[in-house]
Amino acid sequence: MFFDLGIRDFLDRAELVYPDRVAVVDEPDQPAASWGSLTYADVARLARAQAANLDALGVPVGGRVAIVSHNAARLLVSFFGVSAWGRILVPVNFRLAAAEVKYIVEHSGAEVLLIDPELRHLLDNVTAKHVFVLGEDDDKVFGGDGTPRDWAGDESATATINYTSGTTARPKGVQLTHRNIWLNAVLFGLHTTLSDNDVLLHTLPMFHCNGWGMPYAVTGLGGKHVVLRKIDGAEILRRIDEHGVTILCAAPAVVTAALDAASTWDGEIPGRDRVRIVVAGAPPPTRTIERVRAELGWEFIQLYGLTETSPLLTFNRMRHEWADLDPHEQARRLGRAGTPGLGVRIAIDADGEVLAQSNTNLEGYWENPEETARVQAGGWFHTGDGGTFTDGYLTIADRKKDVIISGGENVSSIEVEDALNSHPAIREVAVIGIPDQKWGELVTALVVTDGSDVTAEELITHCREHLAGYKCPKRVEFLDALPRTATGKIQKFKLREPFWKDQDRQVN
Template sequence: MYYPLTVRDFLDRAAHVYPDRVAVVDEPEQPGPSLGEPTYRELAALARAQAAKLDQLDVPVGGRVAVISQNSARLLTSFFGVSGWGRVLVPVNFRLTQPEIDYIVRHSGASVVYADASCADVLDTLDVKHKFVLGDDEDLFLRDTEPRDWAAPDESATASVNYTSGTTARPKGVQLTHRNLWLNSTVFGLHTTISDRDVYLHTLPMFHANGWGMPYGVTGVGGRHIVLRQIDGAEILRRVERHGVTLMCAAPAVLNAVLDAAADWEGEIPGRDRVRIVCAGAPPPTRTIERVMGELGWEFIQIYGLTETSPLVTVNRGREEWDDLEPTDRARRLGRAGVPALGVRVDVDVDGEVLTASNHNLDGYWDQPEETAKAQAGGWFHTGDGGYLDDKGYLVISDRKKDVIISGGENVSSIEVEDVITSHQAVREVAVIGIPDAKWGELVTALVVTDGSGVTAEELIAHCRTRLAGFKTPKRVDFVESLPRTATGKLQKFKLREPFWRE
């Protein structure tokens, strides 16, 4: 018997098995009203009410619904209220600038856009049929009305389109199917051993690769979601203590924020021997991993993946054979990207590019068939990352062939930043690279050739702030006499990166 896998399965199970259990603790301090602490019965009712509202707006199956929001219970609801009834969720990074959001909404063809109250002004310029502010719940929910059934649930249907920065200034819309998301979240949950005893703190943006699948997986096992809108190391520790948090996912910058806060924490660090923290983005230094395990007493798990892979590709979790190793040696082993997750195949081609094949891989890039064919050539997804498999079968990422910088867990297109910098009249040439940074993983750095007019680094950074989201704006500007190029004029960025990454 064939039964289609859809993301609604996770909420349906939670509402059936744990109806009276608190599902989510919404952020108490936010611009709009908090949803408080709805149970799984209430969360399921909210999802149905959202689907009923979309029925009222005549949004068809397959219609796109964009949500621009920081972490919130309403965004969590939308993972099910939109996709669970056959529509397509388009989660948008709230940190993006107005032109970037305009492009994503227009390119995706969204007919409905919800925006968090903190960024409601972005709605003003959007040419969209229906625009609403999250928190005005009459616009989000049609209560006491059952939504129309999804007549023919299809696990191959697109469930979400997630826009990611690439090697061009224009982001690409990654189409993830219900099957992609269902299997990714289930396999992720298996490797991180989630259960109904888990309390999950959303330190990872929910919009980022659909929260890596945790909004689905934690819901399916009846775990409790704790919403966190703003990253603050001390506040993370307070919520770990207050709510009994057991699990979180984070970029390296979050690890550093918590470690910094722990230095001033009075009393025992909360969550010792209880919290599991899953890290991805750019591998943190060995010393950082060692400090997480030693100073915090938390279990450190490393993963590798991309938005295009839903995102899970490899997992690196401590194993029994490492229990007696010295902390530094154990941390060094955990610094690798890891081994393929269950059902995932990983290979490295003759050029050193990491390839992967799995049920988690994207269906395609939205409305970009040529890019899709290129990325999936030969039946493998071409990650654009350089790496190798060591003698134990562990994947090690050695470089990023796409020139994408991963700073604070967010992808930054170097070409996009270069375009903005070169729009300044004093700039003749520029190369933007990522250099190693203990806090951000990679630091967005611009190497600039000027016209000699005396422009300062501060002036160029200020210029970028007017055109780029904060996480894309260079944190460092170095002035150079010239940039290395090939005989055909191609910029040799590997020569620029080499001095910074040599060690």
């Protein structure tokens, strides 16, 4: 027998097995009315209503629905209400500037735009055939008890399009299929030993590669979702204490926020010997891993992957073979990207680039066949990262593609350079990432001006008119000239060298 794998499987099982269990605790402090606590029966009812309302709007199977939202129960429900009945969800980074959101909505061809009330200013520049403000238009989005038209399901159909910044100025739309998402969620659950006793705190933005698949995995296993709208270290500790949180996923900046809050926390750190934290976005320093384990008492797990791989490629988790090693050596070993997930194949090509084969690799880039062919050449996904693969463990050594990872978010240096070059005082510019304890890598601009007295603050303000805040340089340095090759190419490795010379690897 053969049955198509589909996103709806996770919701159907939760409703069947755990209908009366609390599924979601919504963020209490938000501009839209909080949904409070929802059972899995509630979540399934709301998802069906959303699908039925899309039917009424005439949105066909394969139609795109874009959503720009902070973490919220409405966003969580939309992962199912849109895709489980055959449409394609386009989760958009809420930190993006209006021009960037406009590009994504238009490029994806989204017929419906759902937007967080805090982000309604984007509607001055962004529109679609049908626009709804979450919370204010709930009756039109989630209202009613309608039964949606049935969809037979197709595991090869695109379920979500997730836009990611890369080496070009324009973001690329990563097409993830129902099969990609289903297998990623199940494998994520397997490698993190998820169960129906788990409570997930959503510290990771759900738009970020569909929350790494946890909205699906936790739902399918009947766990509880606790929604956190905005990151605050002390609030993370309070929610862990209040809700009995057992697992969270986080970029390195979130780890730093929790550690900072723990230093002034009164009493025992919540979740000690109970919480496991899954970290990705960039490999944290060994000292940070040591502090998570010693000061917080949480289990540290590292994930390596990309939006294009759903994202699971490798996991690194404490092994009993390391039990007799000292904590520093254990942390050092945990700092590697990890071992391939079940069914994942890793290789290193002659140029040192990490290649991957997996059932979670993307279907393609939306409306971009040339780039799709490039990254899938030879039947392998080309990650753009440089590394080594020894004794079953992958270590990321440098980033071959020109991208900075700051706070867990990809920042295209080319995109930032384009923004800076539009300032009349700029003659040359190179943007690099430099090591930073809080953000992992700090977006840094090295500029040559026309001799005017333009300041760093002016250039950063100029960037904010064109880019999301997290993409803008946090540091600007003025140089007389940029080093170039004989053919005129900027030698970024020379610019990076002073900042990275004391680092073990060229990513942070």
